[in-house]
Every structure is written in C-alpha cells, then in structure tokens.
Amino acid sequence: MGEQVVAYFWEREDADAVAGRIDAVVRRDRFQGEDDDEDHPWMVLVPADADLAVVEPLVTQYDGWLDAGAAAAPPVEPPPLPTAPKRLKKG
Numbered sequence: 001m002g003e004q005v006v007a008y009f010w011e012r013e014d015a016d017a018v019a020g021r022i023d024a025v026v027r028r029d030r031f032q033g034e035d036d037d038e039d040h041p042w043m044v045l046v047p048a049d050a051d052l053a054v055v056e057p058l059v060t061q062y063d064g065w066l067d068a069g070a071a072a073a074p075p076v077e078p079p080p081l082p083t084a085p086k087r088l089k090k091g
Helices: 012-022 052-061
Strands: 005-009 025-028 042-046 065-067
Touching: 005 012, 005 052, 012 025, 012 042, 012 052, 052 065
Parallel strands: none
Antiparallel strands: 005 042, 005 065, 025 042
16 A cells, blocks of 8 residues: 555544554544634544555444545656756847
C-alpha cells in the first residue's frame, strides 16, 4: 500500500478506538466550507504498513469511511525551466 489512507469518523471515541487497534494517529479535519468546530470529523491516519483487510471492517463497525482519493493521484512534475533568457527580437 504505497498511498496514505485516511479513515474519517464523526465521534472522537470511535476514532480513538480504531486508532488504538491499528496503532494510528488521530487528528481533527476540516471539510471545505465548514466553519463550526463541532462539525469537523475526526481523522485517523492509517499507517502505511496496516492491512486494509483488517482496517476496512473496523471502519465499517464504527460508522466511518476510508478515503485514499487525495493521496492516490501522483504529483505532477512541472515543466523544465529555461536555461537562458528568451529573445523576442533578433538584432
């Protein structure tokens, strides 16, 4: 599993329970457009060496969901920069 997988939960207790079983980190996450701190979900950063066959049933049991979408796309490499100034007029 080469990508970062994140499990989201609405309750802190649920996030703590899952994180304790897979030795993960719990953080608070903010959805775009959410301004009320109580509406933010709790996220569990699933370790890279965790077995998803074990994680998925735990997440389902505690009414959470998994998200790998943000980390699934590889970063786009920028085009190479020019090595010399560009001349607009010949002269």
